[in-house]
Amino acid sequence: MSDKVGIVIVSHSPDVAKGTADMVRQMVGTEVPLAWTGGDPGGGLGTSVEKIMAAIDAAWSPKGVAILVDLGGAETNSEMAIELMPEDRRDRIVVCNAPVVEGAVMAATEAWGGASLDEVRRTAEELSPG
Amino acid sequence: MTKANASVLLFHEVGLHARPSVKLTKVAKGFGARIELATNADGPWIDAKSIVRVMAAKAPKDTVLHFRAEGGDAEAAVAALVRLVESDFAEVEEGA
Numbered sequence: 188m189s190d191k192v193g194i195v196i197v198s199h200s201p202d203v204a205k206g207t208a209d210m211v212r213q214m215v216g217t218e219v220p221l222a223w224t225g226g227d228p229g230g231g232l233g234t235s236v237e238k239i240m241a242a243i244d245a246a247w248s249p250k251g252v253a254i255l256v257d258l259g260g261a262e263t264n265s266e267m268a269i270e271l272m273p274e275d276r277r278d279r280i281v282v283c284n285a286p287v288v289e290g291a292v293m294a295a296t297e298a299w300g301g302a303s304l305d306e307v308r309r310t311a312e313e314l315s316p317g
Numbered sequence: 318m319t320k321a322n323a324s325v326l327l328f329h330e331v332g333l334h335a336r337p338s339v340k341l342t343k344v345a346k347g348f349g350a351r352i353e354l355a356t357n358a359d360g361p362w363i364d365a366k367s368i369v370r371v372m373a374a375k376a377p378k379d380t381v382l383h384f385r386a387e388g389g390d391a392e393a394a395v396a397a398l399v400r401l402v403e404s405d406f407a408e409v410e411e412g413a
Contacts, residue, residue, distance in 0.1 A: 213336075214335060214336055214339045215339055215343075292335065292339065292368075293368050293369055293372075296339050296342055296343065296368040297368060299343060299346070300342075300343070300346035300366065301346075310367070310368065310369055313367075313369040314369060
């Protein structure tokens with residue numbers, strides 16, 4: 188459907204995740220498939236494997252999906268979500284080692300230009316020291 | 318291979334911050350030419366299509382931005398970037 192890599196934002200806080208998505212939409216636009224998720228199913232701070240899987244589906248693109256996460260559980264739950272995705276999609280989903288807000292804007296800008304999943308990830312990760 | 322270059326004064330109030338950087342990168346990505354940007358006529362030159370590098374340049378207000386491009390659409394690319402800066406980043410050439 189989309190010829191651009193999708194972006195998924197995963198934070199422990201739904202407010203952070205939504206705010207990050209707002210920044211991406213305003214700065215980069217709406218052409219890049221984008222989804223966010225945050226909070227545990229009970230409404231508290233946390234992340235949920237199921238909600239991350241739904242977000243990946245929502246932002247799915249044949250070119251793949253790059254996930255931006257905040258802390259610990261967001262990363263491990265995202266990795267678990269990837270493992271539970273259909274086998275033919277798993278190798279087209281990556282977790283970026285980058286700060287969530289800055290990484291999401293950078294990744295989305297790169298995705299907007301039609302870059303590959305690997306290029307999108309590298310752009311987001313260029314931000315991190317080392 | 319066509320080459321083009323131009324300089325333009327950055328008068329945007331906050332300099333080349335996040336939003337202007339994203340817009341500039343998006344315009345640059347719309348062209349096939351290799352496009353570089355410098356805040357000094359002698360360089361260093363950075364890839365204008367790299368959002369990370371453009372933002373890292375942290376060009377403040379009143380910087381003279383230098384563009385140089387090489388490729389079939391180099392002239393159009395430099396013209397579009399100059400126009401973007403001169404318009405105070407008003408136009409984002411969506412799908413350009």
